[in-house]
Amino acid sequence: AQSVAQPEDQVNVAEGNPLTVKCTYSVSGNPYLFWYVQYPNRGLQFLLKYITGDNLVKGSYGFEAEFNKSQTSFHLKKPSALVSDSALYFCAVRDDAKLTGGGNKLTFGTGTQLKVEL
């Protein structure tokens, strides 16, 4: 079964410093990987996705993510954090080997709370 792990419940970083939010996945085929952000009492907003091609994916608001097949990771990064980046971040995966018979489901991690302080 496909799964996603976000090993850190919370990440704290000072404004202006680089940030990394970690994500590892497990699939039987090839992964389709996504990052979403959620502000309090709001829905999730799409940030970026990896389907195929370049391992470094650029997304919204200056975020990027690096796909590493050997480490089965898809860590979210930003070179310089802003206080306004403080939010809950979710990694999600689909397994391309399980797309038939209703397998077109996205599995989410448990989320990582990012706190950016002045």
Added chain:
Amino acid sequence: DGGITQSPKYLFRKEGQNVTLSCEQNLNHDAMYWYRQDPGQGLRLIYYSQIVNDFQKGDIAEGYSVSREKKESFPLTVTSAQKNPTAFYLCASSIGRDRGPTGELFFGEGSRLTVL
């Protein structure tokens, strides 16, 4: 503006009552989903529908029901059989089946249900 509208945003229910959460989209998406969010547990899939008049159970369907009579609408009923219904409910949609696996989900703003 295209998007997904969920209503109501806040809902209170007495034990033993059924409630229905509305989800409407004008993105012309084929697929629609309902997720439940609880603190520290991420999002768990309740039901999903890839086409009108068809839907599938997700990972935690017990105590819930859905219908998909129109492409734009995917209401969720939380029945009295749901043991712990207090949660934040999120509706989402994604593009059609041929490109479905690579398409991201678009989410509504959520509905917070509290059982008194």
